[in-house]
Amino acid sequence: MKNISVIGAGTMGNGIAHVFAMKGFKVSLVDISEVALLKAIATIDKNLNRMVVKERISEKDKKATLGNITTFSDMNAGVKSADLIVEAATENVDLKLRIFKSLDEAAPKKTILATNTSSISITKIAAVTSRPEKVIGMHFMNPVPVMKLVEVINGYATSKSVSKKIMQLSKDLGKVPTEVNDYPGFVANRILMPMINEAIYTLFESVAGVEEIDTVMKLGMAHPMGPLQLADFIGLDVCLSIMNVLHDGFGNPKYAPCPLLVNMVMAGKLGRKSGEGFYSYGHGTKEWIVSKSFK
Numbered sequence: 014m015k016n017i018s019v020i021g022a023g024t025m026g027n028g029i030a031h032v033f034a035m036k037g038f039k040v041s042l043v044d045i046s047e048v049a050l051l052k053a054i055a056t057i058d059k060n061l062n063r064m065v066v067k068e069r070i071s072e073k074d075k076k077a078t079l080g081n082i083t084t085f086s087d088m089n090a091g092v093k094s095a096d097l098i099v100e101a102a103t104e105n106v107d108l109k110l111r112i113f114k115s116l117d118e119a120a121p122k123k124t125i126l127a128t129n130t131s132s133i134s135i136t137k138i139a140a141v142t143s144r145p146e147k148v149i150g151m152h153f154m155n156p157v158p159v160m161k162l163v164e165v166i167n168g169y170a171t172s173k174s175v176s177k178k179i180m181q182l183s184k185d186l187g188k189v190p191t192e193v194n195d196y197p198g199f200v201a202n203r204i205l206m207p208m209i210n211e212a213i214y215t216l217f218e219s220v221a222g223v224e225e226i227d228t229v230m231k232l233g234m235a236h237p238m239g240p241l242q243l244a245d246f247i248g249l250d251v252c253l254s255i256m257n258v259l260h261d262g263f264g265n266p267k268y269a270p271c272p273l274l275v276n277m278v279m280a281g282k283l284g285r286k287s288g289e290g291f292y293s294y295g296h297g298t299k300e301w302i303v304s305k306s307f308k
């Protein structure tokens with residue numbers, strides 16, 4: 014597999030394009046928004062510059078990486094030569110089903126269709142295609158160029174040969190793939206999201222404040238980032254979406270999203286991407302303070 018198409022030029026999509034291009038793959042980065050594509054290339058360029066400054070790569074490596082990426086606003090043109098397509102659109106089941114239906118029609122029959130979903134059923138996605146044996150989950154962690162893990166998720170019909178290829182491909186990218194089966198939340202988010210949800214409940218029930226909760230988990234459990242700060246980083250809307258997938262998928266009340274999380278998402282307090290969540294974020298900076306709402 015040499016020709017890779019990445020669908021979606023957001024945070025995950027541009028990170029996935031970055032790591033494939035750095036390893037010499039020819040990458041077609043596809044998004045309906047030209048603005049999103051320009052922003053994605055600017056982000057990749059900035060991240061590569063940081064690597065040059067740290068002497069992790071050369072200027073020549075940077076130019077070669079950028080040269081391996083071509084952008085497309087037309088999906089059909091962007092996937093026509095793909096050996097592998099990695100979908101990295103918003104975590105919305107209806108959107109993903111529409112995308113995979115279109116990809117199945119537009120991509121060559123040999124093409125493997127992967128999704129970067131963090132919780133949505135691979136089997137459900139595969140069912141809207143004519144090639145369910147070639148549909149698989151390839152869940153990268155954020156930030157993609159830094160994080161080593163890739164969850165490789167087998168749907169009900171995913172063939173063993175496709176799974177083996179994606180495991181090896183992940184290793185070729187310098188990642189550490191972990192093979193899991195298709196149940197709500199897979200492994201990473203089945204464990205992580207209930208922890209974040211419980212931290213939000215702890216705040217909701219006034220057991221402790223934002224800083225106190227995060228401090229306990231950072232210093233007591235050696236977490237690099239507290240669960241509330243991590244929720245802001247992921248996006249509270251994404252956290253809510255994953256909790257709903259777990260709740261709907263298992264039918265177990267222990268996965269019910271905290272009412273505070275629901276209200277914050279309805280109010281547009283989504284974390285770093287909206288400028289405020291459990292913390293407030295200075296415009297254009299990485300500085301953060303506890304949101305006034307929770308002092």
